[in-house]
Amino acid sequence: MRILIIEDELKMASYLKKGLTEASFTVDIAEDGSNGLFLALHEEFDLIVLDVMLPGIDGFELLRRLRKEKETPVLLLTARDTVADKVEGLELGADDYLAKPFAYAEFLARIRSLLRRAPRAVKDVLRIGELEVDLIKRRVRRGDVRIELTAQEFSLLQLLAERQGEVLTRTFITSQIWDINFDSDTNVVDAAVKRLRAKIDNSFETKLLHTVRGMGYVLEDRS
Structure with a gap:
């Protein structure tokens, strides 16, 4: 399964990619909002891990634009963990919200939970x-x-x-x-x-x- 990580902290992005790759996922990384939005709209992913604090287009704006065209499951990752931020992210169409810092085990569990809930294309x-x-x-x-x-x-x-x-x-x-x-x-x-x-x-x-x-x-x- 293919996952897109949109995260400008390269150390964090590399850490998450390594863990997900070891868990048998295929992972792409975008380092800013503009490239992340382009990939999210023009490539097919099973799930998107989206940081809110991004250069260029921030995570909330990226999510707003994405939801006009696609329903790809989105897990928000951010240090902004106020109730207002969580509500805004969920109302914009995020499927789950995880505040930094977080345990990798919880991150992976949330990824798998979202993927199990996601609708799949039905083939004959x-x-x-x-x-x-x-x-x-x-x-x-x-x-x-x-x-x-x-x-x-x-x-x-x-x-x-x-x-x-x-x-x-x-x-x-x-x-x-x-x-x-x-x-x-x-x-x-x-x-x-x-x-x-x-x-x-x-x-x-x-x-x-x-x-x-x-x-x-x-x-x-x-x-």
């Missing part, structure tokens, strides 16, 4: 490498091979395919597929992934469903 057919998932006919093919899945296996594959390239935690998967929260030590997700992997990966040279140790699972073509 999802493709990852040679794997094809038809959401309308609920059919799966890998190359010329038709793959038969149970309803639960299809739902799991759809979730992974819709978020291809994004590492999904076991907790998130259980909340989406089973609509409940299992204990963290349960193997229900691992068992479901193992069954799905046996059908979509084991008979093929290129593997698409990967385990990210200590984090979860990701569906992506790494060839």
Whole structure:
């Protein structure tokens, strides 16, 4: 997933980019409001991290102009943490507000929360490498091979395919597929992934469903 950081403090921007990149996000940086607005309007991002105190166009004005054309989720980052500033930012269309200084763990949690809530473009057919998932006919093919899945296996594959390239935690998967929260030590997700992997990966040279140790699972073509 692609994130734009609009932040004139280069040390802060580099720190956030490093952390988000390690969390498997693709990150672009704009160092002032003008360049940030241009990128936000002309490129496609899943989320924008926006500082309020920017040279040129400030964050509030940038947000005002952005909301005339796009609904990209925006997380405001700023040292201006008065109630009036928060209200102004939210009324202009910000999706969340985080005051500096902040803990990186909270920042990342807010990023992930916003991305989970963001509407996603719906496609009839999802493709990852040679794997094809038809959401309308609920059919799966890998190359010329038709793959038969149970309803639960299809739902799991759809979730992974819709978020291809994004590492999904076991907790998130259980909340989406089973609509409940299992204990963290349960193997229900691992068992479901193992069954799905046996059908979509084991008979093929290129593997698409990967385990990210200590984090979860990701569906992506790494060839």
